[in-house]
Amino acid sequence: MVSVPSVKLNSGKSIPVIGLGVWETAQDVAGTIVSKALDVGYRHVDSAACYYNEQEVCEGIASWLKKNPSAKREEIFYTTKIWDPEHGYEKTKKAIEESLEKAKSIDYIDLILVHSPQSDDERRHGTWIALQEAVDSGKVKSIGVSNYGVKHLKELLAYPDLKYRPTINQIELHPWLARPDLVEFCQKERIEIEAYSPLAHGQRVNDPKLDYFAKKYNKTNAQILIAWSLARGFIVLPKTATESRLLPNLQSIDVKLDDEDVKTLNSWDEHLVTGWDPLDYPLDSEKKA
């Protein structure tokens, strides 16, 4: 079984540096694929309220723990996210309750992220206050954000009632989308970076430019892409719902790209966004009257 190292978040909690993404993983396969992922060594799963598979993912973790009594709940890291229409203090409180209800089989949630900054100053603030209270309740261990640009992070870090800093910013990152300024800002602020869509949502796995590296390291193109995220110091979230890809994707942990090769892959940046791009979403002060 593959063993994946963890990094310590500014909340004091540890997170395994590879997590299984489950966006577009259908409800009827989510529990099984999560359980198979845990079998081969995954200890971290990334879901969201808007993926409509939170309950199935948590039940997959719970049933695996039952089958493996020597493993402890604390060894597994489960993330979910607050969806954009649920921003604002009251709505977020309710959304947290709903996610906790779906996670009742695993007792608590390791990490809740604000899925994106797409609302307004007041609602983003209310959402953060509700998340801070969830940490104080003990049912949510760490909180963070996703798709936040530098300006959204600066807004959050300036809240007068900031009690918990964001542990993580989860953003799309791969060699064709390197976001150097945001990466530097997060690293300076000790906010860990999670790379989502590390395979460019599957769109660049067969890019012939990867062949040289795949040959040099005797690895697959997908493993080279996951290894690039790891070499950059990102926590990485490859998604697969294909059982045979679980183990090879996880084995990317053993691929150590040399500095020159990381530099070459960095140079491919062409701001290729394969999903959505809320990072420039305007602050209220930037919106036109």
Ligand SMILES: NC(=O)C1=CN([C@@H]2O[C@H](COP(=O)(O)OP(=O)(O)OC[C@H]3O[C@@H](n4cnc5c(N)ncnc54)[C@H](OP(=O)(O)O)[C@@H]3O)[C@@H](O)[C@H]2O)C=CC1
């Ligand atoms: N916060 C946010 O806004 C977002 C978060 N995310 C998170 O990041 C995760 C990963 O991102 P995602 O966009 O899903 O895309 P990925 O970049 O992880 O790519 C997934 C695609 O690549 C395929 N694939 C997986 N492994 C291999 C392999 N070894 N060889 C060839 N193809 C492969 C998958 O197919 P198959 O499943 O059929 O094997 C799927 O089609 C998401 O699941 C989600 O958890 C993603 C987007 C936005």
Ligand SMILES: O=C1Nc2ccccc2C1=O
């Ligand atoms: O994984 C995701 N894919 C998405 C596409 C659109 C909006 C949100 C998301 C995700 O979180």
